[in-house]
Amino acid sequence: MSTEHENAALPPKTCTIERMITVQEDIDKVLAGKKTATRRNGRYADIGEIMTLQDRSYVVNRIYSQSLGELTDEHAHQEGYASVEEYKEAILAFHPGMPWLPHMKVWVHEFSPVQE
Numbered sequence: 001m002s003t004e005h006e007n008a009a010l011p012p013k014t015c016t017i018e019r020m021i022t023v024q025e026d027i028d029k030v031l032a033g034k035k036t037a038t039r040r041n042g043r044y045a046d047i048g049e050i051m052t053l054q055d056r057s058y059v060v061n062r063i064y065s066q067s068l069g070e071l072t073d074e075h076a077h078q079e080g081y082a083s084v085e086e087y088k089e090a091i092l093a094f095h096p097g098m099p100w101l102p103h104m105k106v107w108v109h110e111f112s113p114v115q116e
Contacts, residue, residue: 007046010063014042017051017060020109023094027053029080033113037078039066039106050114057114069102078110 029035081087
């Protein structure tokens with residue numbers, strides 16, 4: 001399956017890849033290899049698109065929808081956290097007043113360093 005075909009099966013982007021990871025703590029986790037995915041309330045990238053953080057490039061490998069209730073500790077590790085509970089606390093601290101609803105859907109953007 002081609003990347004173009006995979007992207008065509010996804011809904012339109014709601015934001016740009018430049019806005020996908022903007023919090024310095026998250027940028028530091030990506031640069032250290034501790035964060036390999038980010039979950040957003042919209043779709044910020046296409047498969048194959050390149051994200052640049054501090055002159056380092058990362059390619060988006062996979063994009064899919066997931067409910068918060070489906071999160072596992074493995075998913076939290078992708079985000080750079082030890083557990084779902086730790087991830088949940090961080091998200092709720094960053095978004096005061098946001099409810100954590102198990103049925104709420106987010107877009108998962110998985111990425112990896114571009115091999116030079």
